Amino acid sequence: DVKVTQSSRYLVKRTGEKVFLECVQDMDHENMFWYRQDPGLGLRLIYFSYDVKMKEKGDIPEGYSVSREKKERFSLILESASTNQTSMYLCASSVTGTGLYGYTFGSGTRLTVV
Amino acid sequence: QKEVEQNSGPLSVPEGAIASLNCTYSDRGSQSFFWYRQYSGKSPELIMFIYSNGDKEDGRFTAQLNKASQYVSLLIRDSQPSDSATYLCAVTTGGSYIPTFGRGTSLIVHP
Numbered sequence: 001d002v003k004v005t006q007s008s009r010y011l012v013k014r015t016g017e018k019v020f021l022e023c024v025q026d027m028d029h030e031n032m033f034w035y036r037q038d039p040g041l042g043l044r045l046i047y048f049s050y051d052v053k054m055k056e057k058g059d060i061p062e063g064y065s066v067s068r069e070k071k072e073r074f075s076l077i078l079e080s081a082s083t084n085q086t087s088m089y090l091c092a093s094s095v096t097g098t099g100l101y102g103y104t105f106g107s108g109t110r111l112t113v114v
Numbered sequence: 115q116k117e118v119e120q121n122s123g124p125l126s127v128p129e130g131a132i133a134s135l136n137c138t139y140s141d142r143g144s145q146s147f148f149w150y151r152q153y154s155g156k157s158p159e160l161i162m163f164i165y166s167n168g169d170k171e172d173g174r175f176t177a178q179l180n181k182a183s184q185y186v187s188l189l190i191r192d193s194q195p196s197d198s199a200t201y202l203c204a205v206t207t208g209g210s211y212i213p214t215f216g217r218g219t220s221l222i223v224h225p
Contacts (some may be wrong), residue, residue: 031211042217090157094211102148102204105157
């Protein structure tokens with residue numbers, strides 16, 4: 001079964017810590033995405049990547065960075081965690097093209113910053 | 115600004131009834147339309163996609179697209195309590211593979 005795997009289901013970090021969220025997909029998808037989801041705000045795109053070592057800012061990139069050294073792995077980095085980054089983080093992947101086939105999401109990481 | 119609008123609900127239907135979930139979008143150039151189901155505390159799961167005007171059926175689910183009126187609907191026949199979830203509508207515009215998501219409609223199917 002094809003999968004997008006996020007390394008942690010729950011994380012608790014302290015304010016100011018550097019936080020790494022890992023995402024791995026086994027579908028050979030070109031495109032990978034990081035979203036955060038908050039009640040009442042829906043899904044918001046943080047960063048995306050359409051190829052290895054390529055990255056593009058989404059709608060809310062401030063306070064985040066990403067790394068894509070290999071096709072299957074896309075990491076989200078919180079440079080200095082803050083309480084307003086407490087959220088559900090969702091990784092997704094898709095095949096290249098014109099968005100015909102939709103996303104496959106990972107199971108999500110619920111991050112709490114204290 | 116591309117917008118995708120959904121009634122937040124909750125939409126409450128009895129078991130066995132037809133649940134009708136609606137989504138409107140603002141960009142007339144939109145080409146691909148998706149429905150995701152998200153259980154509480156879980157991640158979204160793609161359940162349907164549709165590209166052409168008309169209906170597309172998959173089991174108990176039917177997606178309906180009307181590009182002239184700029185809406186897409188999801189019908190769930192013979193609703194079950196296990197269908198209780200939030201349903202997200204997503205729309206992509208030609209040339210883009212990044213969808214615009216609606217905020218979702220909460221569906222409750224009561225026994």
